[in-house]
Amino acid sequence: MCRQIPILLLALLLTACQPPTKEDTGTVIGTTVGAIVGSQIGAGSGRTVAIIVGSLLGGYVGRNLGAEMDRQDRIRAAQALETNPTQKSSTWVNPDTGVAYRVTPIRTYPSSTGPCREFRADMRIGDRRETLYGTACRQPDGTWRSVAAD
DSSP, rough: OTTTTHHHHHHTSSSSSSSSSSHHHHHHHHHHHHHHHHHOOTTTTHHHHHHHHHHHHHHHHHHHHHHHHHHHHHHHHHHHHHHOOOOOEEEEOOOOOOOOOEEEEEEEOOOOOSSSEEEEEEETTTTTEEEEEEEEEEEETSSEEEEEEO
């Protein structure tokens, strides 16, 4: 599942509703690690308190780390849609996950909220390559929102 998170993230990185994001995954991992560490520290009735505190702190730290990774990938994808000419790719590698991304606007057309762009997103996750085709439209506030993805 962890190897599938980057492809799921990019598929929905511009949508308002997302399945588990890196932020969500970071929360779960942080909470789990925090609980394990807490269980090693506490003893007796203090052990329960240590597990709870460790879970809360781990979840908080994991969520913040995951949110930053999501935010950076979303920013890079939105920049490609906003500034790249048709057929001009933007590429980057997420330094935390090692996932390589290439986002290429394929076609631009008008809509009632602003321009829409069909795009192709290629990802390299280790030795595996994934491709996603979708459409995103610029919203009145300047953000990009995915309206379709295959």
